[in-house]
Amino acid sequence: RAAGRRWPGRSPAARPIARPDAVLLGRRWSLGYLVVGVSTGLIAPLTPSAVQEGLYGLLGVSVIAAVAGGLRLHRPARPLAWRLLLLAMVLVVVANFGWAGMIAAGLNQSHFSIFDVAYYAMYPALAAATAILPVHGRYGSPLAGMTEAAIITSTAGVLLWTLLVDPLVFDVGTLPRDPDVLAYPILDLMILSMGIRLILVTGTRARAHLFIILAQFALLAADIVYFVSVANGGRMTGPPLTVIGWSMANVLLGAAALHPSMGSVATAPSARLAPERPVALPFYVLLVLLSPAAGAYSVLTQLRTGHLDPFDVIVPIAGTMLTAVLLVARLGQLTGVAQRRATDLDTRTIDLEDALHRQHALQAELAHQALHDPLTGLPNRALLLRRTAEALDRATPGGLLMFDLDGFKDVNDRYGHPAGDALLIAVAHRIGVRLPSGSVLARLGGDEFAIIAEVADPDALAECATEIVATLRMPFEVQGHRLHTSASVGLRWIEPGAATDDLIRDADLALYAAKSLGKDQVVVFDPALREKRLEGARTVERLRSALDCGELEVWYQPIVALPGGRSAAVEALLRWRAFDGPAVPPDRFIPAAEQSGLIVPVGEWVLRQACRDVAGWWREHGTALSVNVSPLQLREPGFAAMVRAGLAEAGLPPSALILEITENVLMRAEDGIAQLAALRADGVRIALDDFGTGYSSLAYLRDLPIDALKIDRSFLPSDGPDSGQRTPLVRAIVELAGALGLNTIAEGVETAQQAALLAELGCQWAQGNRYGAAMTAQRIPALLSGPLAESA
Ligand code: C2E
Ligand code: CA
Ligand code: CA
Numbered sequence: 001r002a003a004g005r006r007w008p009g010r011s012p013a014a015r016p017i018a019r020p021d022a023v024l025l026g027r028r029w030s031l032g033y034l035v036v037g038v039s040t041g042l043i044a045p046l047t048p049s050a051v052q053e054g055l056y057g058l059l060g061v062s063v064i065a066a067v068a069g070g071l072r073l074h075r076p077a078r079p080l081a082w083r084l085l086l087l088a089m090v091l092v093v094v095a096n097f098g099w100a101g102m103i104a105a106g107l108n109q110s111h112f113s114i115f116d117v118a119y120y121a122m123y124p125a126l127a128a129a130t131a132i133l134p135v136h137g138r139y140g141s142p143l144a145g146m147t148e149a150a151i152i153t154s155t156a157g158v159l160l161w162t163l164l165v166d167p168l169v170f171d172v173g174t175l176p177r178d179p180d181v182l183a184y185p186i187l188d189l190m191i192l193s194m195g196i197r198l199i200l201v202t203g204t205r206a207r208a209h210l211f212i213i214l215a216q217f218a219l220l221a222a223d224i225v226y227f228v229s230v231a232n233g234g235r236m237t238g239p240p241l242t243v244i245g246w247s248m249a250n251v252l253l254g255a256a257a258l259h260p261s262m263g264s265v266a267t268a269p270s271a272r273l274a275p276e277r278p279v280a281l282p283f284y285v286l287l288v289l290l291s292p293a294a295g296a297y298s299v300l301t302q303l304r305t306g307h308l309d310p311f312d313v314i315v316p317i318a319g320t321m322l323t324a325v326l327l328v329a330r331l332g333q334l335t336g337v338a339q340r341r342a343t344d345l346d347t348r349t350i351d352l353e354d355a356l357h358r359q360h361a362l363q364a365e366l367a368h369q370a371l372h373d374p375l376t377g378l379p380n381r382a383l384l385l386r387r388t389a390e391a392l393d394r395a396t397p398g399g400l401l402m403f404d405l406d407g408f409k410d411v412n413d414r415y416g417h418p419a420g421d422a423l424l425i426a427v428a429h430r431i432g433v434r435l436p437s438g439s440v441l442a443r444l445g446g447d448e449f450a451i452i453a454e455v456a457d458p459d460a461l462a463e464c465a466t467e468i469v470a471t472l473r474m475p476f477e478v479q480g481h482r483l484h485t486s487a488s489v490g491l492r493w494i495e496p497g498a499a500t501d502d503l504i505r506d507a508d509l510a511l512y513a514a515k516s517l518g519k520d521q522v523v524v525f526d527p528a529l530r531e532k533r534l535e536g537a538r539t540v541e542r543l544r545s546a547l548d549c550g551e552l553e554v555w556y557q558p559i560v561a562l563p564g565g566r567s568a569a570v571e572a573l574l575r576w577r578a579f580d581g582p583a584v585p586p587d588r589f590i591p592a593a594e595q596s597g598l599i600v601p602v603g604e605w606v607l608r609q610a611c612r613d614v615a616g617w618w619r620e621h622g623t624a625l626s627v628n629v630s631p632l633q634l635r636e637p638g639f640a641a642m643v644r645a646g647l648a649e650a651g652l653p654p655s656a657l658i659l660e661i662t663e664n665v666l667m668r669a670e671d672g673i674a675q676l677a678a679l680r681a682d683g684v685r686i687a688l689d690d691f692g693t694g695y696s697s698l699a700y701l702r703d704l705p706i707d708a709l710k711i712d713r714s715f716l717p718s719d720g721p722d723s724g725q726r727t728p729l730v731r732a733i734v735e736l737a738g739a740l741g742l743n744t745i746a747e748g749v750e751t752a753q754q755a756a757l758l759a760e761l762g763c764q765w766a767q768g769n770r771y772g773a774a775m776t777a778q779r780i781p782a783l784l785s786g787p788l789a790e791s792a
Pocket of ligand 1: 557572573574585586587590599603606628629630689690747748749750767768769770773774
């Protein structure tokens with residue numbers, strides 16, 4: 001057994017496999033059998049009757065062998081039709097032998113016998129075999145083609161009647177001795193119509209199928225000849241032509257079974273559009289005309305011969321009516337086909353519309369993606385540009401507002417990007433729900449957002465911006481963390497006639513300015529900003545060279561102990577005087593240095609320089625050094641090491657150093673806090689600079705690695721109108737610091753009253769012009785000798 005020839009999903013045993021050479025063998029056997037069978041059938045009548053009987057008997061048995069052999073050889077997937085054919089052949093052969101036996105025994109052949117039953121039984125078997133040969137597809141109907149076959153049959157029936165049966169039987173007035181002879185042609189005609197239907201429905205060209213139809217035709221022809229012969233008083237065995245026709249029919253069926261195409265399945269087209277192949281129109285016309293024409297011919301000829309009887313009219317008319325009814329039925333079927341075709345087209349149209357719809361949806365989706373930020377779903381920069389242009393066109397009053405989260409990078413660094421993303425989404429939502437109607441919120445990338453605000457005037461725009469800043473100061477609960485953030489905002493009023501790009505660039509400049517000014521604030525665009533921006537860039541360039549050229553200098557401002565005014569420390573304050581120009585104030589170049597990152601090397605230089613300057617004062621007077629530290633410096637992983645190296649270089653103990661940091665730094669840089677904590681463990685003190693101007697929750701202070709608060713000078717009572725209200729604030733801060741075990745340093749002390757108040761409140765240290773402004777290192781030793789202010 002050939003291995004490896006497996007049918008998918010079936011065990012090889014489930015379906016016997018035809019031998020590999022079955023096709024070749026089948027062709028040869030089929031052709032050989034046909035040639036031998038036909039020649040035998042043709043030659044037999046020429047032989048003596050005994051030989052003739054034997055040859056026809058042999059031919060009959062050979063058909064059974066041929067069909068059985070074909071079934072074995074080709075192993076068709078649907079063997080039932082061929083088994084029914086085999087059954088039909090067995091019945092015929094049995095009937096033939098029985099008949100021959102009856103003749104040999106001299107029995108009355110005209111009597112209905114058991115063998116006639118066998119002959120009749122052959123017809124259902126043959127009809128069933130022909131009927132189940134075609135396979136109907138999913139949409140095909142088992143009835144397909146039946147109507148057309150019936151039309152052909154009914155017309156052929158009328159012809160059969162008018163041309164043969166009527167003239168030979170009824171006109172003669174003698175019924176044949178055996179009425180069966182009339183039944184056979186009619187049954188043959190029905191079987192043939194099944195064969196014609198097979199071709200009509202499947203359009204099969206398979207040799208095996210054609211042989212079957214030819215056999216059915218031969219059977220019909222032979223039975224007609226037999227009928228005519230019997231009707232004319234011939235012998236019941238029939239003329240040789242009849243026997244030849246019968247044997248031809250058998251041989252053709254045997255050859256069909258042997259042919260390899262017997263295994264091929266005649267499939268009716270499964271496509272909904274072509275459920276069957278309608279017969280060509282001219283053929284219909286011919287069919288419709290044939291039965292009335294035959295009827296008319298019959299009536300006219302019989303009028304002349306005087307043989308006209310009612311049946312001559314009834315039968316053709318009945319046949320014509322049947323044909324007409326069948327044609328109408330066929331018409332209905334074709335209409336149904338046309339309708340199905342139409343709905344199918346409709347469905348296709350609907351499918352097409354659906355596909356178009358989906359394509360549109362996809363396009364919309366892509367357009368949305370191109371214009372929106374995937375994280376927040378907000379419009380992106382491209383759409384902001386478009387909306388800004390539209391706002392310009394509409395000329396409705398409004399402004400462009402750009403904001404950016406201060407220290408967003410720290411959130412990412414500290415809590416991870418998912419937390420940063422969640423914060424951005426929360427910001428987008430918080431701002432989105434508070435926007436004035438008609439406004440557009442966009443995300444430009446990173447932590448930068450923009451708003452086109454539809455507001456009445458620049459004041460309303462500024463109000464809106466202030467509100468946003470206030471809103472963003474409220475902490476966010478993100479992934480279980482409580483995140484504090486703030487925003488810097490740049491504003492640009494949309495002036496009619498302005499260019500979109502300019503508006504966006506101006507708002508961006510204002511935002512940049514807001515950040516430069518210390519963040520957490522609003523800056524309204526001013527044309528001077530453009531100049532400032534350029535200047536900032538120039539400043540950074542010059543500062544870079546200033547560090548190399550030695551244009552930088554560290555000045556010192558004394559910090560005194562209260563009460564008494566004994567100098568306790570000095571704050572290092574950076575000064576920059578270009579060789580060929582005026583001094584640049586720190587408020588101008590420090591922000592530029594921070595934005596450019598230049599503050600890191602500059603800050604390091606300050607610390608090392610200050611440590612060297614202060615070393616002697618520390619040894620002599622115990623004067624400590626206070627140094628400002630930028631958030632950017634703290635982010636450097638080597639910051640603590642750098643500080644230790646600076647101290648070691650100058651021979652200073654850690655207790656001689658105070659690091660001034662701002663609140664924002666502490667809240668956002670985990671690594672920075674760790675470095676500060678490590679330095680603090682060494683003995684370095686940490687002071688929180690500008691205390692009170694930030695927005696940290698006071699409870700948070702408890703957990704920070706700090707030793708002192710530097711109270712911002714804006715809290716000190718002055719001669720101004722609200723001076724009275726500030727005193728309780730300073731008192732509260734000092735008390736709070738005391739409760740937390742922190743020292744307090746008051747900044748910007750200018751008057752004796754302020755000094756007296758601070759001393760009374762229990763503030764430990766003070767710094768300000770009252771004790772001395774920032775000065776060069778050379779001038780400090782003279783100050784350190786005695787008290788700096790006698791009154792406090
Ligand atoms: P700051 O740390 O708050 O420094 C105190 C500022 O207040 C100094 O301004 C000082 O001259 C000024 N000041 C002191 N006493 C008085 C007073 O009685 N009245 C008034 N009106 N002002 C007083 P300065 O030197 O212009 O420094 C400005 C800022 O620049 C500093 O503010 C500090 O934040 C930054 N800065 C200065 N040097 C450095 C540095 O080396 N590194 C870093 N990162 N920042 C520095
Ligand atoms: Ca400071
Ligand atoms: Ca300060």
